[in-house]
Amino acid sequence: MDGTLKSRQLQDQIQQLITNMATLAVPTRIGALNNTGSSGSNPYTQQLEIYAFKTTDSTPLYMHFKTNISSTANKIITLEAVGYNYGQALPIRCSWSFYTAGGTLYDRGRVNKASGLSADGMYLSSDGYVVIRAYSGSHYFTGWTFNAYINAWYYTDNIQITAAIQTSTSGNYY
C-alpha cells in the first residue's frame, strides 16, 4: 500500500467521521459555550426535535401533548412547534412558555408567529404534569416538530412528550 492510497483512505475515514458527527444520537441537546448570570450554568439550553407529530386527519381540532415536567419541577421552559399545515397552506411556528413551582403551573406567554397552528393553552394533568394544547381549524396532512428551550435554573433532564391525543373539545384531557 503506497502513501497516496493510505492518504486517500485517511481522508475517507475523516470524511466519514464528519458525516457521523453530523448525525446525532438522540436526544439532541445543545449547550452554550459560556454562561453568565446568577442561576448557575445550564448545559442544555436547547433541546431540538424532541417530538414529532403528523396526521392525515383534518379533525379533531385540538391536540394535547403531555410532558414530563411536573408541577413542582421549578423550571422555566419554552416549547416550540415548527412545521407545515398543508390543509391550510400555512407554516407553523408557535410556542408555549411556562413556569412550574409549588404545584402550580404559570402560563408565561403563548406566541403564534405563523398561522398554521395556535398555541391554544396549557394545564396540569390530573397527576400533576404540564400539558400543552394546540389548535387549528384543520389538520389535514399536518406535521410539525417540537423544540424546547430552557430558561434559568440548572437543568439536566431531557424534556419529553410522554403522551399525545387529538380531541374535539378545548378542555383538559389528561
Place this chain on the structure above:
Amino acid sequence: MANFANSVFFYRQTNYGNFGEYKMGIYNFTTTSSVGGNYYHFKSNIGLSTYIMTYLECVGHNYTLAVPIRCAFVSYSYFYLIAGVQNYHTGGATADGVYLASDNSLVYRVTVPSTTTDMSFTFNTVHSNPTGYGWNFEVTAAARSNSTTYY
C-alpha cells in the same frame, strides 16, 4: 461537539422511527453587494409529482438595514405546485414565492430591499408531514436576478 462541519440533522428520541426531519444550516447565503437584482432564487432537489411537503425557513441578518431575517415557505410537490409563505420579521428579507423551474424543480424566491448590500441567512427545514417525511432537502443552485423567475 457543538461545532459541526456539516449541517445538523436532528433525530428524535421517540415516535415515528428514526428519520431526521428537522435540519438546520442546510444552505448559507451571503452577499456584500446591491448589484445584480433584488430577487434571489434557490433551486431545490424537489421535483414535481414527488409528493413532498416542505417547511423551509430563512434565518439571518440584513446588516445594511439593521433588521433580523426570519421568513418561511411551505410547499407540496403534487402533480402541480402548492405553496405558501409567511414572514415573521419584515424589512430584512421576504419569502416571496415558489415557482417551477423549466425542469420542473421547485424554486424558492426571496426578495430584499434594493438598498441592501450586506446580508446573510441560512436555511432550516422541517419535513414532518405525512408525505415527504424526512426528505433530505438540498439547494442545488442559487442565482440573483431582476426578474421573478430565473431557472
